[in-house]
Amino acid sequence: MGEAGINRAVTAYRASDWTTADLIALKGDRTISVVVPARDEEATVAAVVERLVADLGSVAGGRGLVDEVVVIDSDSTDATARVAAAAGARVEPAAGIRPDLGTVPGKGEALWKSQFVTRGDLVVFVDADLLDWGTHFVTGLLGPLLVDEDVHLVKAVYDRPMIDAEGREEEAGGRVTELVARPWLALHRPELAGIVQPLSGEWAIRRSAFASYSVPVGYGIEIAALIDTADTHGVGGIAQVDLGRRTHRHHRHDTLGLMAVQVLAAADRRRFRPVDRRRLRPVGEPVDGDRRDRSGLGETAVLTQYARRSAGFEPVVTPVGIGERPPAASC
Numbered sequence: 001m002g003e004a005g006i007n008r009a010v011t012a013y014r015a016s017d018w019t020t021a022d023l024i025a026l027k028g029d030r031t032i033s034v035v036v037p038a039r040d041e042e043a044t045v046a047a048v049v050e051r052l053v054a055d056l057g058s059v060a061g062g063r064g065l066v067d068e069v070v071v072i073d074s075d076s077t078d079a080t081a082r083v084a085a086a087a088g089a090r091v092e093p094a095a096g097i098r099p100d101l102g103t104v105p106g107k108g109e110a111l112w113k114s115q116f117v118t119r120g121d122l123v124v125f126v127d128a129d130l131l132d133w134g135t136h137f138v139t140g141l142l143g144p145l146l147v148d149e150d151v152h153l154v155k156a157v158y159d160r161p162m163i164d165a166e167g168r169e170e171e172a173g174g175r176v177t178e179l180v181a182r183p184w185l186a187l188h189r190p191e192l193a194g195i196v197q198p199l200s201g202e203w204a205i206r207r208s209a210f211a212s213y214s215v216p217v218g219y220g221i222e223i224a225a226l227i228d229t230a231d232t233h234g235v236g237g238i239a240q241v242d243l244g245r246r247t248h249r250h251h252r253h254d255t256l257g258l259m260a261v262q263v264l265a266a267a268d269r270r271r272f273r274p275v276d277r278r279r280l281r282p283v284g285e286p287v288d289g290d291r292r293d294r295s296g297l298g299e300t301a302v303l304t305q306y307a308r309r310s311a312g313f314e315p316v317v318t319p320v321g322i323g324e325r326p327p328a329a330s331c
């Protein structure tokens with residue numbers, strides 16, 4: 001155990017540790033899916049998909065590293081689905097997956113639903129709004145899962161500069177990471193202090209692990225998968241890989257507040273280790289549309305923010321979905 005009781009058991013790798021050919025040789029009969037959740041990403045999703053398919057897909061009958069690239073269209077109102085399909089992805093509308101289970105908005109909902117339309121033993125999640133990145137993100141994230149059966153979740157590590165409208169690099173990105181997730185982990189799960197990017201949107205996981213987890217429907221998905229993996233497989237079940245640098249489209253401050261509510265709600269549900277959770281509501285209380293429980297529209301919190309108007313500062317009240325889907329393996 002490291003200083004201050006921090007467990008340094010989180011193994012760190014580098015993307016350069018494996019070539020694509022190395023991983024194809026290691027893959028054996030295992031299958032691999034890349035899932036790209038996308039809500040209104042017509043400007044960037046095609047470039048992300050094209051590089052994934054060109055570099056890693058199964059081309060000309062040859063066996064590529066990745067067996068499928070699937071974009072989950074998360075209630076987009078733009079041309080995301082069309083441009084993603086034209087770029088070579090199979091596109092699945094989140095609302096159309098398992099309609100018997102209903103549908104709610106959110107990134108977690110998109111990733112949870114992806115389990116019903118993909119078949120990979122290993123799943124890699126890649127955001128659709130990436131700007132400065134490379135397909136080594138996928139090979140780096142897959143490496144630890146292919147070489148170590150005890151690893152169940154792999155988190156991306158990278159520099160995350162914020163690029164302003166003039167293209168200047170501002171303060172580092174990851175504002176919810178630095179102001180919400182990392183402080184929360186320091187207070188309640190110090191054994192996860194070794195995770196450099198707990199909210200990184202690029203991560204890989206064994207399907208068997210993900211299918212056993214309750215899944216927050218919104219942006220709480222990453223912190224939930226991290227804590228659930230530590231609780232289920234130990235901190236040693238988590239690996240992280242240095243992918244270099246990543247830039248993406250950034251939220252405004254007000255929408256980051258909504259994200260922060262969802263991250264905190266998911267983390268707070270997991271504040272106590274399973275052995276101590278007896279006094280809490282069970283994780284994964286189903287949201288509406290789940291066939292086993294149609295009571296209510298899942299849970300929502302209400303965030304009140306403020307905007308200056310002619311009459312002064314006026315409240316801007318936003319309901320925030322904090323419900324969770326049950327383990328996909330149970331549906």
Ligand SMILES: O=c1ccn([C@@H]2O[C@H](COP(=O)(O)OP(=O)(O)O)[C@@H](O)[C@H]2O)c(=O)[nH]1
Pocket residue numbers: 036037038039040041072074105106107108110126127128129201248249250251
């Ligand atoms: O309801 C949602 C919200 C987000 N996303 C996708 O999830 C990824 C990360 O979301 P976002 O860029 O908003 O988060 P950030 O990376 O800026 O924190 C992106 O590909 C989004 O299109 C989604 O599929 N459904």
Ligand SMILES: O=C(O)[C@@H](COP(=O)(O)O)O[C@H]1O[C@H](CO)[C@@H](O)[C@H](O)[C@H]1O
Pocket residue numbers: 107127160162172173174175176177178199200201202219220221222223249250251259263
């Ligand atoms: O890390 C963060 O603080 C947030 C916001 O990043 P920025 O402040 O816009 O660089 O972004 C991440 O967190 C989300 C919630 O877990 C993920 O869904 C995003 O994919 C990830 O980029």
